[in-house]
Amino acid sequence: MEGLIAVGLLLFLMIVGVPVAWSFAGVLAYLSFAYDANFNTLMLQGYRSIDSVILIALPLFVLTGYLMQSGGIAHRLVDFIEVLVGKRKGGMGASMVLASGIFGAIAGTATAAVASIGTIMIDPLEKRGYPRGYSSALLGISSLLGILIPPSITMILFAVVTRQSVAACFAASIGPALLLIAGLILMNRFNVGRLFEEVSAGAKDGMEELPGKGIATLRALPALSLPIVILGGIYGGICTPTEAAAIAAFVAILIGFFIYRDLTIKRLGSSVVAAAETTGTVILILLFSFMIGRILASERIPQELTETITSLVKDPLMILIAVNIFLIITGMIMDDVSVTVVVAPLFMPLMIASGVDPIHYASIVACSVVIGANSPPVAPILYMACRIGKVSIHQSVMPAIKLMVFVGMPVMAVTSFVPELSLFIPKLLGLM
Amino acid sequence: MIVRFFTALDKKIGWVLNAAALISSLMLVGLMLFLVLARYVFGWSIVGLLEVIMLFGMWLYMVGGLIASRKREHLVVDFVQTNIQDQQIRRLHQAFLSLVTLVITGFFVYLSYRMLKWGMRRPQHTPGLSIPLWIPQSAILFASVGCALYALRDLIQSIIGNDTHLLVAHEPAESAIEEDR
Amino acid sequence: ATLKMATDSGAKGSPAGDTLERWADLIEKGSNGEIDVKVFYQNELGSQNEVFDLHVAGDVDVMLNWPMTSYDKRIGVIYTPYMTLSWEEAIKAYSPGGWVNNMLGGIYADLGLKFFGPWPEGFNGVATRGKYATNIAEADGLKVRTMTVFPAPQTMQALGYQTAAIDWGEVYTALQTGVVDGEAGNVIYWDYEYFRDQLDYYVRSKHFFMTGVLSMNAESFEDLSEAHQAIVADAAKQVMMQQFKAAKTADELYVKKAEEAGMKYFELSDEQIKVFARAAREKVWPLMDEEIGSEIMGTIRNNATKL
Numbered sequence A: 001m002e003g004l005i006a007v008g009l010l011l012f013l014m015i016v017g018v019p020v021a022w023s024f025a026g027v028l029a030y031l032s033f034a035y036d037a038n039f040n041t042l043m044l045q046g047y048r049s050i051d052s053v054i055l056i057a058l059p060l061f062v063l064t065g066y067l068m069q070s071g072g073i074a075h076r077l078v079d080f081i082e083v084l085v086g087k088r089k090g091g092m093g094a095s096m097v098l099a100s101g102i103f104g105a106i107a108g109t110a111t112a113a114v115a116s117i118g119t120i121m122i123d124p125l126e127k128r129g130y131p132r133g134y135s136s137a138l139l140g141i142s143s144l145l146g147i148l149i150p151p152s153i154t155m156i157l158f159a160v161v162t163r164q165s166v167a168a169c170f171a172a173s174i175g176p177a178l179l180l181i182a183g184l185i186l187m188n189r190f191n192v193g194r195l196f197e198e199v200s201a202g203a204k205d206g207m208e209e210l211p212g213k214g215i216a217t218l219r220a221l222p223a224l225s226l227p228i229v230i231l232g233g234i235y236g237g238i239c240t241p242t243e244a245a246a247i248a249a250f251v252a253i254l255i256g257f258f259i260y261r262d263l264t265i266k267r268l269g270s271s272v273v274a275a276a277e278t279t280g281t282v283i284l285i286l287l288f289s290f291m292i293g294r295i296l297a298s299e300r301i302p303q304e305l306t307e308t309i310t311s312l313v314k315d316p317l318m319i320l321i322a323v324n325i326f327l328i329i330t331g332m333i334m335d336d337v338s339v340t341v342v343v344a345p346l347f348m349p350l351m352i353a354s355g356v357d358p359i360h361y362a363s364i365v366a367c368s369v370v371i372g373a374n375s376p377p378v379a380p381i382l383y384m385a386c387r388i389g390k391v392s393i394h395q396s397v398m399p400a401i402k403l404m405v406f407v408g409m410p411v412m413a414v415t416s417f418v419p420e421l422s423l424f425i426p427k428l429l430g431l432m
Numbered sequence B: 001m002i003v004r005f006f007t008a009l010d011k012k013i014g015w016v017l018n019a020a021a022l023i024s025s026l027m028l029v030g031l032m033l034f035l036v037l038a039r040y041v042f043g044w045s046i047v048g049l050l051e052v053i054m055l056f057g058m059w060l061y062m063v064g065g066l067i068a069s070r071k072r073e074h075l076v077v078d079f080v081q082t083n084i085q086d087q088q089i090r091r092l093h094q095a096f097l098s099l100v101t102l103v104i105t106g107f108f109v110y111l112s113y114r115m116l117k118w119g120m121r122r123p124q125h126t127p128g129l130s131i132p133l134w135i136p137q138s139a140i141l142f143a144s145v146g147c148a149l150y151a152l153r154d155l156i157q158s159i160i161g162n163d164t165h166l167l168v169a170h171e172p173a174e175s176a177i178e179e180d181r
Numbered sequence C: 001a002t003l004k005m006a007t008d009s010g011a012k013g014s015p016a017g018d019t020l021e022r023w024a025d026l027i028e029k030g031s032n033g034e035i036d037v038k039v040f041y042q043n044e045l046g047s048q049n050e051v052f053d054l055h056v057a058g059d060v061d062v063m064l065n066w067p068m069t070s071y072d073k074r075i076g077v078i079y080t081p082y083m084t085l086s087w088e089e090a091i092k093a094y095s096p097g098g099w100v101n102n103m104l105g106g107i108y109a110d111l112g113l114k115f116f117g118p119w120p121e122g123f124n125g126v127a128t129r130g131k132y133a134t135n136i137a138e139a140d141g142l143k144v145r146t147m148t149v150f151p152a153p154q155t156m157q158a159l160g161y162q163t164a165a166i167d168w169g170e171v172y173t174a175l176q177t178g179v180v181d182g183e184a185g186n187v188i189y190w191d192y193e194y195f196r197d198q199l200d201y202y203v204r205s206k207h208f209f210m211t212g213v214l215s216m217n218a219e220s221f222e223d224l225s226e227a228h229q230a231i232v233a234d235a236a237k238q239v240m241m242q243q244f245k246a247a248k249t250a251d252e253l254y255v256k257k258a259e260e261a262g263m264k265y266f267e268l269s270d271e272q273i274k275v276f277a278r279a280a281r282e283k284v285w286p287l288m289d290e291e292i293g294s295e296i297m298g299t300i301r302n303n304a305t306k307l
């Protein structure tokens, strides 16, 4: 009952226009009184949740994104991408998906791709005819490739809690990631000319003339060195992903100041402040949703819901379908960390009993996070994409739901019912 | 007269907040780089550096959140707002939102206060450098109080019918970003 | 009455998780169902810090925790390097009436916690990939991740290693990519369980005797009737005594499992251990005098294994 009131309150506050962060805080207030939470430790738990070394990658990658924009890096990259794929139907949308995939191999979270890819590509996409709401929705779901493609903080958390091999969990979600990439590119191509008209490169008035292939590539080389610095840093054993985020910000400053010379002290200052503001809005939402998650977990709400499902459904296939649906629904109303750490592991014994391999289940959970993080009301990644894309949320919700229904859920279904998609790579690598 | 005073005050506060965001961001990047250099290039083991980094991180988070309150740039689902045509109703709606926000941020202030109060009874320190936990935690109290005050500002403005955001020296948030390229 | 029971390390089905289940069961059965125990495993209520916060505040009544020094530096005594060198000595010191047990009981009481007893895991070691070290010279250039708690990094540095602070969630990737060469300071169980595909060697350096602590929030304890207090305390004693017997066997089992998984395991000679012990005592103990007071360190100096 309290759960239903909480969901209702959240929807009400958000829909009338209370800022999302304060809507969450309002629900937190309701739940803390309903469940008689301890006010000595409630905010302390919130503080602990955001006081995380891994989370520090967030402001750093947000900053890198803004610096790539103000330092001229994004501009050169976009020119380069346009020259390469711009002529193809749906090319710009596809390159945002691919770029997110590449970023996913750099960072363990989705936020990195949202911040960096979003600041670089949403404007050019708009010039090419893509509505901002659509681009932001596409960005939101593409960025989740960051948790499907290793390294992935979600998979680490899941492996730690369920005592599975992290390497095997990492490898398991690569297959679904490739499927998601293909699905998104196809869906985007299908949408061109149906949802919106694509403007071909250089056709629209006021758009700059595109440079030749050679010149565009040459100009983009310093910009392209940035992912190489990040990837080389991580896979070369120089730094952790979080540290790589700081190196990326620093290198972006260097390139902006000394190579492209688009960056000035003043622009650096306003980029840093704008990045801090974006970070702050996201962190406050995270802070309150973490605290809500804590209250629910300590009341065993998710656990009890699970037990109810278990008692209702008996057939293995039906159980798999029920778990899928349950993960999607909890993903809608809880943050991804709570789903990964609290809800998903509860089904583990049930999954094993139904003949589902734990590693296979890990990749099902990863797929559910892709959907959950973009499904309102609790859709932090979609909201962040809207923030970066400077578009109001309601313009993004419909395109996001369509992408979820026509791409995200089918990918999750294939992942669920074709175990080999997940297990092929772990087996190939000798991890199971 | 009063308006001019508040406008000047707001500008000063804005300057201080921006400076705090700038300093904590640059410290974050700089110290993190130093951490990598120390470990990878020089082979030094520096105990507790991450604790300082996290300290600046927490202040960055909270100052960032406060800047967003000051500029009214918190993430909003705004389709009700954009669909109200009538000026009077729009003001009423704005007043209602500000009031709700004020009450909720008041709760935020209370929670932060209780955290610090409990922290005085059971003080904690970081393991490496013994940094007292109230230093990063007070960033949260600071932000909560600031956000509540800005909610109060918004409420007053919507009541006195000031739609032009007179009390905010309106600086384009992302001037550098939005410049036409 | 309803009691919330939690652990900061140990999922359902792990040795620590099994202990919680048994402890809860003993309490419920012992009280004929008058006490209802709600069990929360690793991460269910948050991170290690968070769960301990809840314990100190009384939201988690009963807990199996791995000592954290954020509230009181003196808890760090449990991480005094080379305090005891053999299982026999360690078990004696940590058993009720033993000198470490008495010392910890007093410190926990000052935090508002009732100390039931330790839950020993065994001696720790250093797990690495690529290369390994059995003496201080070999450790030169080996980068290992340690706990951040004082004096864990300082101890590893005294043994010749370079240390790095890496968040537990990033350890796996850091090992995989070579940001660090190893993970130092845990009993072999954790390295086997989480990182066995990344690690090649485990050297039992024995610098800490690792143990969890069974404790209860003092106010929660006072709220129980005397009969119920006795039931909870007796149940704690039972799982503790069981662990005293089981710990060594479990540790040996995981050594075997690690070897089967392809890890190379090194047990050091008394002489090798003594060289490590001398270095750590010389460099780290004076630091501990400053941090946790010479009074406690005096007790340790009087009781520690003679070299």
Ligand code: NA
Residues within 6 Å of the ligand: A103, A104, A105, A106, A107, A108, A109, A145, A146, A147, A148, A149, A150, A151, A152
């Ligand atoms: Na990734």
Ligand code: NA
Residues within 6 Å of the ligand: A331, A332, A333, A334, A371, A372, A373, A374, A375, A376, A377, A378, A379, A380
């Ligand atoms: Na969601």
